[in-house]
Amino acid sequence: MISARYKKVAAAVFSDMFKWSLWFFSILFTIHLVRVFWLNGSTNQIEGFFIFAQYSVNIFMLVVGIMAAYVFMSRHIQQGISRRDSYIGTALAATGLALFATLVPLIVNGLQHLLAETISLPVELDTASAFETTGGWVAAAIALFLNALTFFLAGWLISIGYYRFGWIAGFAFIALSFVVFGLNDYLWKPASNVVGWMTYHPLEVDFWLTALGSSTMILVLFSLMRLLTKRVPIKM
Amino acid sequence: MAASVQLDHVTLKFKKFEALKDVSLTLEAGKIHGLIGRNGAGKTSLLSLIAAFRVPTSGKVLVDGSPVFENPEKMEQVAFVYDKDYKEETEKAKKLIALASHYRPHFDMDYAEHLIKRFKLPIDKSVNKLSKGMQSALNVVIGLASRAPITIFDEAYLGMDAPAREIFYKEILKDQEEHPRTFILSTHLVSEMDYLFDRVVIIDQGQLVLNEPFETLEARGASVTGAASDVDAFTADMKQLNAQQLGGTKSVMIYGELDELKRQEAHTMGLEIGPVALQDLFIHLTEEAS
Numbered sequence: 315m316i317s318a319r320y321k322k323v324a325a326a327v328f329s330d331m332f333k334w335s336l337w338f339f340s341i342l343f344t345i346h347l348v349r350v351f352w353l354n355g356s357t358n359q360i361e362g363f364f365i366f367a368q369y370s371v372n373i374f375m376l377v378v379g380i381m382a383a384y385v386f387m388s389r390h391i392q393q394g395i396s397r398r399d400s401y402i403g404t405a406l407a408a409t410g411l412a413l414f415a416t417l418v419p420l421i422v423n424g425l426q427h428l429l430a431e432t433i434s435l436p437v438e439l440d441t442a443s444a445f446e447t448t449g450g451w452v453a454a455a456i457a458l459f460l461n462a463l464t465f466f467l468a469g470w471l472i473s474i475g476y477y478r479f480g481w482i483a484g485f486a487f488i489a490l491s492f493v494v495f496g497l498n499d500y501l502w503k504p505a506s507n508v509v510g511w512m513t514y515h516p517l518e519v520d521f522w523l524t525a526l527g528s529s530t531m532i533l534v535l536f537s538l539m540r541l542l543t544k545r546v547p548i549k550m
Numbered sequence: 551m552a553a554s555v556q557l558d559h560v561t562l563k564f565k566k567f568e569a570l571k572d573v574s575l576t577l578e579a580g581k582i583h584g585l586i587g588r589n590g591a592g593k594t595s596l597l598s599l600i601a602a603f604r605v606p607t608s609g610k611v612l613v614d615g616s617p618v619f620e621n622p623e624k625m626e627q628v629a630f631v632y633d634k635d636y637k638e639e640t641e642k643a644k645k646l647i648a649l650a651s652h653y654r655p656h657f658d659m660d661y662a663e664h665l666i667k668r669f670k671l672p673i674d675k676s677v678n679k680l681s682k683g684m685q686s687a688l689n690v691v692i693g694l695a696s697r698a699p700i701t702i703f704d705e706a707y708l709g710m711d712a713p714a715r716e717i718f719y720k721e722i723l724k725d726q727e728e729h730p731r732t733f734i735l736s737t738h739l740v741s742e743m744d745y746l747f748d749r750v751v752i753i754d755q756g757q758l759v760l761n762e763p764f765e766t767l768e769a770r771g772a773s774v775t776g777a778a779s780d781v782d783a784f785t786a787d788m789k790q791l792n793a794q795q796l797g798g799t800k801s802v803m804i805y806g807e808l809d810e811l812k813r814q815e816a817h818t819m820g821l822e823i824g825p826v827a828l829q830d831l832f833i834h835l836t837e838e839a840s
Contacts (some may be wrong), residue, residue, distance in 0.1 A: 550598065550603065550634070
């Protein structure tokens with residue numbers, strides 16, 4: 315029988331993560347407004363919210379991921395939830411959060427785009443070029459979603475590494491997360507060539523191949539997390 | 551709702567250290583079990599296996615006949631309350647109570663509110679700002695109100711003052727009457743809590759010493775009270791566990807059953823025979839085992 319308890323987990327975990335993300339986006343949006351109205355550096359044009367938020371969204375997801383094992387997992391097991399249900403629920407919640415963290419910048423950016431046509435802002439907002447270079451807003455949104463999820467998984471990996479294996483081995487998991495970041499950059503930012511140890515083949519192939527590669531890496535990371543949490547002893 | 555627990559040749563190793571050595575025991579459904587043992591005896595290790603916090607190195611841990619580890623139906627039936635480190639817990643007490651009610655199928659919020667009032671628990675405070683006693687009260691509220699068929703309290707009273715502990719004990723007995731479940735109470739406060747126990751489980755150095763009904767355990771010894779000289783004469787060839795003297799009156803705890811003849815002899819000597827204190831028995835049995 316398939317247990318439906320993971321739904322309870324997903325609901326509770328998402329609710330917590332959602333609250334954190336509201337804080338995060340409020341702060342981020344305030345900074346963006348300050349940048350638009352006051353710290354615009356007298357340039358003619360600055361980036362719209364979608365581009366502005368990308369980097370921070372990834373870092374936010376990384377931090378939430380780092381908290382996952384310590385905040386959620388032991389709480390679940392203590393409340394009589396199996397590791398499997400805790401894992402599936404947390405994975406679903408994280409996917410939901412990545413989706414939400416993609417939609418917010420997208421919607422705000424869209425609103426800015428409409429707003430820029432009706433009122434005059436101190437600087438011109440570039441709310442479009444992000445989408446032109448990547449092949450439309452759908453592609454840009456998919457890219458942000460996959461990146462956000464990858465950063466969450468990297469954080470989750472670090473957190474389970476520390477939780478399960480302690481400080482020294484934990485560093486190995488940080489190293490592993492750098493490999494993840496490197497591969498992610500290799501996929502999404504071919505020009506930056508971050509992975510020095512890998513023969514560089516510019517991936518100027520089409521977007522969908524990159525998205526496929528990124529999705530594969532996400533699946534591998536999800537599977538790895540399941541393996542690492544499957545029989546994990548709970549700290550007391 | 552109550553469930554039974556069975557350990558079948560369970561061994562738990564941490565690297566080379568054996569925390570539990572081939573332990574087999576059954577905990578009956580619907581009974582209050584007192585789990586006692588010296589520091590490092592393996593009590594918490596044993597409980598963490600029942601709560602599926604970890605998997606045994608070998609052997610089986612069963613709840614109502616099915617392995618508990620990663621078994622959602624069985625794990626849900628076990629609530630493990632222990633002295634949790636709340637230094638980093640910034641959530642409010644009421645959030646943790648709400649979480650328990652979200653996950654625990656038998657959680658009773660009315661009962662939780664009753665307990666919150668009994669313990670005067672400030673639920674709007676962050677958990678890490680609560681006093682140690684209040685953190686323990688929070689754990690107890692969650693553990694009792696969850697009404698899990700197997701409820702484990704591992705030294706759940708730490709930091710509680712005597713009146714709060716008294717509330718805790720009374721609430722266990724009261725709720726056990728109305729909603730019987732299997733309790734496991736691990737404790738060092740043996741003399742304070744022994745009246746709660748239906749059964750007593752003693753472990754020492756990772757091994758089971760005994761698992762018996764409280765009454766049969768009590769019959770393993772006796773207390774003999776009366777005039778000091780008479781008591782000394784009567785107990786001279788008996789195994790003495792403990793002796794206390796106040797003026798000319800002496801009370802000696804002895805180990806070993808007293809037959810009817812001996813009881814009559816005591817009666818004619820004007821000596822009073824009472825039950826042996828579990829605390830003394832425990833000290834004796836764990837010393838003997840070492």
